[in-house]
Amino acid sequence: MSESIKSVKETKMENVFECEYEDGTTRLCTKNLAPGYSVYGERLIKYNGIEYREWNAFRSKLAGAILKGLKENPVKKGVKVLYLGAASGTTPSHVSDIVEKEGKVYGVEFSPRVVRELILVAQRRPNLFPILADARFPQSYMPLIENVDVLYVDIAQPDQTDIAIYNAKIFLKEGGSLLLAIKARSIDVTKNPEEIFKEEASKLERNNFDVKQVINLDPYDKDHAMVLARFKG
Known part of the structure; x- marks a missing residue:
């Protein structure tokens, strides 16, 4: 999904990131410790060679x-x-x-x-x-x-x-x-x-x-x- 990602920024929380999509929406995300694998159907995001997992606040x-x-x-x-x-x-x-x-x-x-x-x-x-x-x-x-x-x-x-x-x-x-x-x-x-x-x-x-x-x-x-x-x- 890297083509839809505009940026990944650090938040004030250690190892918690904010992923911004091209449409302007933002989501929390974390670096994936198990690249290539999602846990609950969350979106996997590649940005600058690092894979992140979208963190759904309605599920967590x-x-x-x-x-x-x-x-x-x-x-x-x-x-x-x-x-x-x-x-x-x-x-x-x-x-x-x-x-x-x-x-x-x-x-x-x-x-x-x-x-x-x-x-x-x-x-x-x-x-x-x-x-x-x-x-x-x-x-x-x-x-x-x-x-x-x-x-x-x-x-x-x-x-x-x-x-x-x-x-x-x-x-x-x-x-x-x-x-x-x-x-x-x-x-x-x-x-x-x-x-x-x-x-x-x-x-x-x-x-x-x-x-x-x-x-x-x-x-x-x-x-x-x-x-x-x-x-x-």
């Missing part, structure tokens, strides 16, 4: 958060990430691109069927490690994972914030970052989502987190927010 909450004004992306080159709710690998594959071969992405997913798809993605990504496990029981995967710089949590559970806190206490380094995708409708369908976002952020504050930002992900994900927090240990 992290991309949505970046477009909605995330102040800092703790996912950077060389960091270690524990990703709870890795699913079939859409966002984990972009995280894999960003951290490059020097980094590691431990992808925990509960569904055996979905993990099979994640394994196929990981076969071409030496820094992505699929783990079939329940995030509510981190002891089951404790032997497989070292302490990490970033904990990314995207799980549809009523106690999703408690699960994030529990895993952080075991795996997240002091001063490490949490990216928590809050799914309001999984917590309480009767409450205003904004109220839920505030309550869950307060819960983090009570558990040694410094909440840096709460981003409503609409229109990319309705009734969802991304929380960026720093773990004080």
Whole structure:
């Protein structure tokens, strides 16, 4: 698709780029760690000899958060990430691109069927490690994972914030970052989502987190927010 590309520019986020097409539209993109292969049907872009993957914000909450004004992306080159709710690998594959071969992405997913798809993605990504496990029981995967710089949590559970806190206490380094995708409708369908976002952020504050930002992900994900927090240990 290089003939339709006007430019690829760096953003303020490390290893996150903006691809501008000839028609003037722009999209986020990441350098493809597995050239020639897409993960979820995303467009592959070649520019100045480098292949990029278009990053669809309607398919990835992290991309949505970046477009909605995330102040800092703790996912950077060389960091270690524990990703709870890795699913079939859409966002984990972009995280894999960003951290490059020097980094590691431990992808925990509960569904055996979905993990099979994640394994196929990981076969071409030496820094992505699929783990079939329940995030509510981190002891089951404790032997497989070292302490990490970033904990990314995207799980549809009523106690999703408690699960994030529990895993952080075991795996997240002091001063490490949490990216928590809050799914309001999984917590309480009767409450205003904004109220839920505030309550869950307060819960983090009570558990040694410094909440840096709460981003409503609409229109990319309705009734969802991304929380960026720093773990004080």
